[in-house]
Amino acid sequence: DAKTTQPPSMDCAEGRAANLPCNHSTISGNEYVYWYRQIHSQGPQYIIHGLKNNETNEMASLIITEDRKSSTLILPHATLRDTAVYYCIVRADSWGKLQFGAGTQVVVTP
């Protein structure tokens, strides 16, 4: 699986959009971009994934650049419950083990 780079931390004001960047410059053509988050003392939570096109679900939007070397996870209206570590992963398939990097610690403040 290709390596990803994320900022170690970021703050976001409650009610504002949170834009979380991820670089994956060595991504292969068959690798998907996945996002998970982990709230303290809970299991990881799947958020969204995509291959080429932008994706949106009830939790977030995923914007993938045309060259696929980077992506942005957008939480449209951050709440205090969105405070968590966010992990960006690229992988060719979901079979086998997941490996998380250090992720981005997001703190949403009132």
Add this chain to the structure above:
Amino acid sequence: DVKVTQSSRYLVKRTGEKVFLECVQDMDHENMFWYRQDPGLGLRLIYFSYDVKMKEKGDIPEGYSVSREKKERFSLILESASTNQTSMYLCASSRTTLDRKNQPQHFGDGTRLSIL
């Protein structure tokens, strides 16, 4: 919504005990996984299963065994618990497609196990 349920959030056991961790998923997923998560080491795969009665070793199977007698249930067994098995244990499940692609793993809330 996918629901993966782990039997205990917190568990305290003694060295040498046989420990059972249970995981149940309600989405008819074929694949199930057991990980442990430790600070600074990230997620490490212990065992996984892609079908009933089937199991495959992950990266750190030593000291553990698993059982999958029914599709929805995947059990992790610590044969003789040791202090270095104190950890957060996470169960996950995913669906199989013909090409095994594009299916996320969904996790339970974890069991924080302490071995004294």
